[in-house]
Amino acid sequence: MASEGVASILPKDTQESPYIARVKIRLATLALGGLACGYPQDSLDPRRRLHPYELARKREGWVIVGYPTAGYDPLRGLGASVVGSIAYNGRRTSPTFAYQPYKHYFFFQAGGYLKGSQYVRLVYDAPWLGERPYRLTLRIQYRNETQGQFWGLGSRYLSQKLSVPLSRYEKALQVPFLGSDGRWYTRLGQYHFEVRQWQGWVIGERIAHRGLVRLLGGLRAIHEEVLSLSGRSYELYASNGQKVSALQGPTLLDSAAGGLVPTLSGVSVRTGQSTRLFAGGAVVWDARDFEVSPTAGWCAEIAHEMSLSTLPTHKTFLGVRAYHTLYRSPSEKIQLVSAVNGVVAFTYGRQVFFTDLYYANRWSEGRSFAILTGPTSVRAFRENRFVTPWAYVFQVELRSRVAEVRLLRQHFTGGPILFWDVASGSDRLSLPRYGVQGGGVGLRLLWNMTTVLRADAAYGAEGWQLHFTTGHTF
Numbered sequence: 411m412a413s414e415g416v417a418s419i420l421p422k423d424t425q426e427s428p429y430i431a432r433v434k435i436r437l438a439t440l441a442l443g444g445l446a447c448g449y450p451q452d453s454l455d456p457r458r459r460l461h462p463y464e465l466a467r468k469r470e471g472w473v474i475v476g477y478p479t480a481g482y483d484p485l486r487g488l489g490a491s492v493v494g495s496i497a498y499n500g501r502r503t504s505p506t507f508a509y510q511p512y513k514h515y516f517f518f519q520a521g522g523y524l525k526g527s528q529y530v531r532l533v534y535d536a537p538w539l540g541e542r543p544y545r546l547t548l549r550i551q552y553r554n555e556t557q558g559q560f561w562g563l564g565s566r567y568l569s570q571k572l573s574v575p576l577s578r579y580e581k582a583l584q585v586p587f588l589g590s591d592g593r594w595y596t597r598l599g600q601y602h603f604e605v606r607q608w609q610g611w612v613i614g615e616r617i618a619h620r621g622l623v624r625l626l627g628g629l630r631a632i633h634e635e636v637l638s639l640s641g642r643s644y645e646l647y648a649s650n651g652q653k654v655s656a657l658q659g660p661t662l663l664d665s666a667a668g669g670l671v672p673t674l675s676g677v678s679v680r681t682g683q684s685t686r687l688f689a690g691g692a693v694v695w696d697a698r699d700f701e702v703s704p705t706a707g708w709c710a711e712i713a714h715e716m717s718l719s720t721l722p723t724h725k726t727f728l729g730v731r732a733y734h735t736l737y738r739s740p741s742e743k744i745q746l747v748s749a750v751n752g753v754v755a756f757t758y759g760r761q762v763f764f765t766d767l768y769y770a771n772r773w774s775e776g777r778s779f780a781i782l783t784g785p786t787s788v789r790a791f792r793e794n795r796f797v798t799p800w801a802y803v804f805q806v807e808l809r810s811r812v813a814e815v816r817l818l819r820q821h822f823t824g825g826p827i828l829f830w831d832v833a834s835g836s837d838r839l840s841l842p843r844y845g846v847q848g849g850g851v852g853l854r855l856l857w858n859m860t861t862v863l864r865a866d867a868a869y870g871a872e873g874w875q876l877h878f879t880t881g882h883t884f
Contacts, residue, residue, distance in 0.1 A: 491521020788850020
């Protein structure tokens with residue numbers, strides 16, 4: 411009776427009544443219940459449970475996928491890569507088998523494009539480590555991007571859309587011309603730069619409230635080198651058909667770095683190397699039924715990160731995604747799902763490196779994505795065609811599942827989709843004046859319940875854009 415012994419040596423006026431003690435014990439039990447050290451199967455929220463159709467097709471044990479793939483990006487052209495993934499799903503008797511896409515997931519991808527861009531990605535993800543409510547995500551990636559975009563920074567450029575398709579405009583830029591010194595020059599790289607970047611994530615997660623609340627924290631490190639294309643030589647055909655060696659003159663990035671083009675206050679526009687370390691975290695409400703390819707539920711995320719430097723850069727992310735099954739056939743093989751995504755993201759600080767404006771970070775997935783335009787936002791425009799400190803994005807998709815195929819022990823389901831994307835931006839917190847939008851059609855294939863293959867064709871004010879890649883847009 412240790413508790414009675416402790417109470418007996420306290421002054422009488424400090425001893426608690428049995429009723430007060432019971433109330434405190436009850437409150438402590440409720441508080442700890444939300445952050446329990448482990449959940450039996452019947453204590454997890456049913457909204458997190460996979461639909462019987464997906465659950466019946468989720469395989470036990472190890473699922474190994476490896477394949478070569480071809481892709482296309484309107485910015486980088488045709489590309490190819492090698493993709494491999496290893497997922498361990500555990501046994502059906504596991505308490506969390508019906509509530510998570512996998513227990514351990516390893517992902518590898520290496521590829522490149524004809525226009526010179528290369529990349530390597532490595533990911534490890536482990537939700538519910540040891541059947542406990544903890545998650546660990548590790549990601550490292552390298553990219554040598556020769557097609558970085560710089561068309562200017564700020565919301566005023568959103569009103570300066572081209573009157574002709576962007577591809578036609580770029581063909582006109584690359585035509586060589588003779589300079590006053592008698593040498594051939596080109597404007598091929600006028601709006602481009604090269605960046606070599608390493609980026610790594612370490613994210614720890616605590617799962618609470620019957621699996622619906624996710625508390626994340628971690629570090630993100632980035633090292634990049636920005637290179638101007640000025641002075642580079644290109645083999646091009648002149649207007650008379652002659653093949654010549656043409657030099658690229660100063661680019662728009664050079665002009666901005668030299669102060670010849672106005673840039674945003676507090677933004678550092680320069681070439682060279684930069685290393686930044688960010689500490690961040692997020693609070694996520696996740697009521698989706700299937701994280702890889704949701705059919706019901708919604709997910710809300712509030713995230714913030716800050717660079718660990720004398721003049722820190724801040725990045726804030728607010729996002730909501732919602733999914734609803736509109737139709738499911740009696741056989742459950744045909745399905746129609748609506749998906750909606752809304753994002754507000756902003757970057758600010760007294761000395762922000764300009765490439766930090768190019769992307770937002772979704773900490774719930776441990777990944778960066780082009781925030782305003784590109785394959786993960788407004789697909790009708792090229793990646794980072796427009797860049798603003800504040801970005802507002804709204805997307806809607808109508809996803810279908812019309813086919814199911816089993817081939818060589820591989821399982822595929824999927825179908826066509828319709829989508830519409832709208833985005834706008836501003837230089838500070840204010841009502842945006844200009845925006846971009848576009849819609850199109852696409853195709854989604856879910857492979858072995860772990861990998862999504864997608865293809866999108868989008869049309870906007872600057873023509874058609876095609877995207878072939880992996881993963882849902884949101």
